[in-house]
Amino acid sequence: xxxxxxxxxxxxxxxxxxxxxxxxxxxxxxxxxxxxxxxxxxxxxxxxxxxxxxxxxxxxxxxxxxxxxxxxxxxxxxxxxxxxxxxxxxxxxxxxxxxxxxxxxxxxxxxxxxxxxxxxxxxxxxxxxxxxxxxxxxxxxxxxxxxxxxxxxxxxxxxxxxxxxxxxxxxxxxxxxxxxxxxxxxxxxxxxxxxxxxxxxxxxxxxxxxxxxxxxxxxxxxxxxxxxxxxxxxx
Amino acid sequence: xxxxxxxxxxxxxxxxxxxxxxxxxxxxxxxxxxxxxxxxxxxxxxxxxxxxxxxxxxxxxxxxxxxxxxxxxxxxxxxxxxxxxxxxxxxxxxxxxxxxxxxxxxxxxxxxxxxxxxxxxxxxxxxxxxxxxxxxxxxxxxxxxxxxxxxxxxxxxxxxxxxxxxxxxxxxxxxxxxxxxxxxxxxxxxxxxxxxxxxxxxxxxxxxxxxxxxxxxxxxxxxxxxxxxxxxxxxxxxxxxxxxxxxxxxxxxxxxxxxxxxxxxxxxxxxxxxxxxxxxxxxxxxxxxxxxxxxxxxxxxxxxxxxxxxxxxxxxxxxxxxxxxxxxxxxxxxxxxxxxxxxxxxxxxxxxxxxxxxxxxxxxxxxxxxxxxxxxxxxxxxxxxxxxxxxxxxxxxxxxxxxxxxxxxxxxxxxxxxxxxxxxxxxxxxxxxxxxxxxxxxxxxxxxxxxxxxxxxxxxxxxxxxxxxx
Numbered sequence: 001x002x003x004x005x006x007x008x009x010x011x012x013x014x015x016x017x018x019x020x021x022x023x024x025x026x027x028x029x030x031x032x033x034x035x036x037x038x039x040x041x042x043x044x045x046x047x048x049x050x051x052x053x054x055x056x057x058x059x060x061x062x063x064x065x066x067x068x069x070x071x072x073x074x075x076x077x078x079x080x081x082x083x084x085x086x087x088x089x090x091x092x093x094x095x096x097x098x099x100x101x102x103x104x105x106x107x108x109x110x111x112x113x114x115x116x117x118x119x120x121x122x123x124x125x126x127x128x129x130x131x132x133x134x135x136x137x138x139x140x141x142x143x144x145x146x147x148x149x150x151x152x153x154x155x156x157x158x159x160x161x162x163x164x165x166x167x168x169x170x171x172x173x174x175x176x177x178x179x180x181x182x183x184x185x186x187x188x189x190x191x192x193x194x195x196x197x198x199x200x201x202x203x204x205x206x207x208x209x210x211x212x213x214x215x216x217x218x219x220x221x222x223x224x225x226x227x228x229x230x231x232x233x234x235x
Numbered sequence: 236x237x238x239x240x241x242x243x244x245x246x247x248x249x250x251x252x253x254x255x256x257x258x259x260x261x262x263x264x265x266x267x268x269x270x271x272x273x274x275x276x277x278x279x280x281x282x283x284x285x286x287x288x289x290x291x292x293x294x295x296x297x298x299x300x301x302x303x304x305x306x307x308x309x310x311x312x313x314x315x316x317x318x319x320x321x322x323x324x325x326x327x328x329x330x331x332x333x334x335x336x337x338x339x340x341x342x343x344x345x346x347x348x349x350x351x352x353x354x355x356x357x358x359x360x361x362x363x364x365x366x367x368x369x370x371x372x373x374x375x376x377x378x379x380x381x382x383x384x385x386x387x388x389x390x391x392x393x394x395x396x397x398x399x400x401x402x403x404x405x406x407x408x409x410x411x412x413x414x415x416x417x418x419x420x421x422x423x424x425x426x427x428x429x430x431x432x433x434x435x436x437x438x439x440x441x442x443x444x445x446x447x448x449x450x451x452x453x454x455x456x457x458x459x460x461x462x463x464x465x466x467x468x469x470x471x472x473x474x475x476x477x478x479x480x481x482x483x484x485x486x487x488x489x490x491x492x493x494x495x496x497x498x499x500x501x502x503x504x505x506x507x508x509x510x511x512x513x514x515x516x517x518x519x520x521x522x523x524x525x526x527x528x529x530x531x532x533x534x535x536x537x538x539x540x541x542x543x544x545x546x547x548x549x550x551x552x553x554x555x556x557x558x559x560x561x562x563x564x565x566x567x568x569x570x571x572x573x574x575x576x577x578x579x580x581x582x583x584x585x586x587x588x589x590x591x592x593x594x595x596x597x598x599x600x601x602x603x604x605x606x607x608x609x610x611x612x613x614x615x616x617x618x619x620x621x622x623x624x625x626x627x628x629x630x631x632x633x634x635x636x637x638x639x640x641x642x643x644x645x646x647x648x649x650x651x652x653x654x655x656x657x658x659x660x661x662x663x664x665x666x667x668x669x670x671x672x673x674x675x676x677x678x679x680x681x682x683x684x685x686x687x688x689x690x691x692x693x694x695x696x697x698x699x700x701x702x703x704x705x
Contacts, residue, residue, distance in 0.1 A: 127508045130464030151511040
């Protein structure tokens with residue numbers, strides 16, 4: 001069983017939830033396409049990283065104690081220049097410190113703003129009878145309100161992965177409609193299969209969520225990610 | 236708890252025992268050991284029967300033994316119908332005697348209360364240590380009509396269960412002979428098993444046993460829970476690559492799942508996850524109790540279709556259109572018949588060579604109707620554009636054409652494409668008669684058009700994904 005340095009470190013700290021930054025770092029190493037994300041410890045570093053990554057960027061607070069980043073004012077999107085990055089960094093750190101004076105802050109993550117596309121979700125959980133299961137759905141209201149999702153039990157075959165995409169009611173939206181182009185379904189299939197493999201190789205992961213993944217005509221990119229570990233994971 | 240030996244899926248002693256001991260009450264009535272022995276004798280069981288009860292000397296002409304230890308011969312299977320508390324002791328005696336299979340009819344285990352739960356754990360422990368397998372507790376038992384093994388603990392009112400190719404197993408006694416008219420059916424069953432609380436033998440053991448049972452061509456299961464999800468996935472994938480497995484699972488709703496958990500002492504489950512497991516393993520999921528008895532017929536008695544193209548022969552256009560609508564749900568399409576077939580049909584009667592072959596109009600005007608009917612049915616059946624056939628049969632007010640219909644169907648025996656039939660008419664008596672006779676010949680008749688179409692649709696889907704999505 002491969003052991004991840006991130007996960008080992010986490011257990012030492014007695015944490016069960018990986019931050020977005022840690023989750024993405026882990027998933028990237030597992031071959032999942034994630035939006036380029038770096039961690040800045042100072043305002044100056046944030047500016048440097050944004051220039052390196054290329055505008056527009058997003059800044060997000062990175063702290064194990066803050067799971068609802070948006071609600072706590074820890075997120076600023078679509079920053080187009082150095083000035084905007086500077087003030088966003090200041091606002092985020094000040095705001096969070098006021099709300100969570102005791103939170104341990106890893107830094108502020110600087111990420112490339114992903115181009116708009118079709119949002120989908122891939123998540124996993126553990127069923128008491130069947131073990132790890134994987135879920136696929138369209139993002140936003142489709143999953144939240146309409147519960148338009150499909151399930152499979154891990155491990156799954158390529159055919160299972162493709163079928164779980166085709167099974168959702170919103171599938172025509174992925175195929176393209178009213179002149180909109182079809183999204184890269186093979187790329188989504190690949191992500192599902194890779195996540196299935198991650199769950200097989202890492203029984204210490206309890207839940208995993210890529211929400212959203214933005215699917216394009218060519219390729220797909222996970223923009224946000226969350227990993228929760230088993231309480232009694234043996235390392 | 237000691238683990239189940241994975242190699243021990245051979246349940247032969249339950250279905251083909253040479254000797255059966257019946258332990259418990261022998262009082263005359265509608266339930267108990269008295270009925271078990273009567274059912275076995277009626278069904279023509281050829282092996283030895285050993286009634287065990289300290290208060291009797293003889294029953295049904297058989298010597299009664301005070302205890303299992305007093306039986307001089309080897310015992311393959313025991314049926315236990317006593318109070319739950321005495322079951323552990325009896326099982327220990329059985330193990331000492333070298334018994335390998337026990338059906339525990341007794342209730343009052345995990346489905347009852349905490350004490351019952353404890354007792355259930357205890358009997359499984361005893362069985363595992365003693366290398367004995369248990370069906371139940373809380374079960375109406377098994378049936379294997381081909382060997383006269385019908386140790387039914389409830390009075391069934393008929394003697395013989397018709398032998399056939401469908402295995403029906405359930406987490407309920409609702410499928411056992413006292414609850415279903417197996418004596419009057421046109422089709423037959425290979426094995427029946429109520430696994431009750433499935434403390435030991437469960438759905439996976441049964442599937443593995445039936446996979447290698449040459450008499451079984453289709454497996455129908457009713458489940459309230461799955462004991463081991465990962466094993467279920469593995470086993471069902473393997474079995475469905477050989478034979479179709481059709482499952483009706485209750486507990487779809489939250490309340491249903493909750494009640495089920497308390498009723499058989501099993502764990503509640505997310506229905507969507509079970510649905511995914513069925514899709515992944517090629518299991519055919521059923522929706523109603525009726526389907527459990529109906530849909531397996533197409534698999535057990537007809538060849539699998541080679542594709543999804545449905546041919547329809549009917550008496551009215553309405554039935555044809557209904558069938559098309561229904562077929563779309565399962566991916567069936569009703570194609571244009573081949574030019575050759577159309578020409579032939581139009582020559583038999585002008586305008587007959589349509590997508591839906593409507594035999595109503597010629598019937599009204601042609602005198603020698605049955606001679607053209609035979610030609611129509613045979614022509615459509617061999618059309619290269621058709622993979623399966625829905626045939627609608629009308630039985631007249633005085634059972635007209637019955638003999639002719641049967642003769643025509645006899646000529647279709649050994650057909651390479653599945654035929655699902657629906658029989659209707661003004662007299663229930665003739666409809667039933669026709670249904671029974673056709674099924675006796677191996678042509679499944681369904682209670683309505685929708686069920687007939689669903690059977691063909693599921694057969695077409697199964698033929699495509701046999702053994703799951705690999």
